[in-house]
Amino acid sequence: MRTVYLCRHAKSDWGNALLTDHDRPLNARGERNAPFMAKRFAQRGEPVDRILSSTALRARTTAYCYADALGIPQADVVLVPELYHPSVETIQRVINALPNTITRVMLFGHNPGHTLAVDHFADGSVGLMPTAGIARIDMLVDDWQAVARGTGTVVWQDMPKRHPGQG
Numbered sequence: 814m815r816t817v818y819l820c821r822h823a824k825s826d827w828g829n830a831l832l833t834d835h836d837r838p839l840n841a842r843g844e845r846n847a848p849f850m851a852k853r854f855a856q857r858g859e860p861v862d863r864i865l866s867s868t869a870l871r872a873r874t875t876a877y878c879y880a881d882a883l884g885i886p887q888a889d890v891v892l893v894p895e896l897y898h899p900s901v902e903t904i905q906r907v908i909n910a911l912p913n914t915i916t917r918v919m920l921f922g923h924n925p926g927h928t929l930a931v932d933h934f935a936d937g938s939v940g941l942m943p944t945a946g947i948a949r950i951d952m953l954v955d956d957w958q959a960v961a962r963g964t965g966t967v968v969w970q971d972m973p974k975r976h977p978g979q980g
Contacts, residue, residue: 936963
């Protein structure tokens with residue numbers, strides 16, 4: 814079995830029209846939600862072998878919050894340019910390319926790709942993946958190359974709005 818955590822970046826700031834989409838930082842809510850959700854995840858005690866992130870500032874910042882909460886050096890977060898606004902097919906290619914020495918991976922990125930990927934791998938509709946939302950998908954395969962549509966099961970989802978004061 815393989816486990817994928819699909820994590821959408823926390824809420825970003827649209828206040829500076831001079832910044833490109835790629836360079837938008839987190840807004841105040843995102844700066845509050847990212848470390849909160851990372852701490853909640855760390856409290857689950859679920860190990861993570863690798864963290865992959867979109868190169869976008871808001872995704873990287875969210876991924877670094879998780880790395881910090883898990884005691885993983887930020888330098889170990891792998892920035893993957895293809896995860897910036899990816900299609901489901903791109904997300905699947907990134908997952909299929911993982912070495913089998915890894916069993917649990919976190920991917921930080923964007924919608925609509927992340928919502929569509931959860932539905933693709935779990936072969937069903939789980940609804941919109943909100944900002945700072947995370948879904949655990951257990952892949953019923955022993956080789957990353959075998960991950961495809963319908964090979965996974967959503968084990969749990971979490972999001973800031975489930976926690977008073979975070980939404």
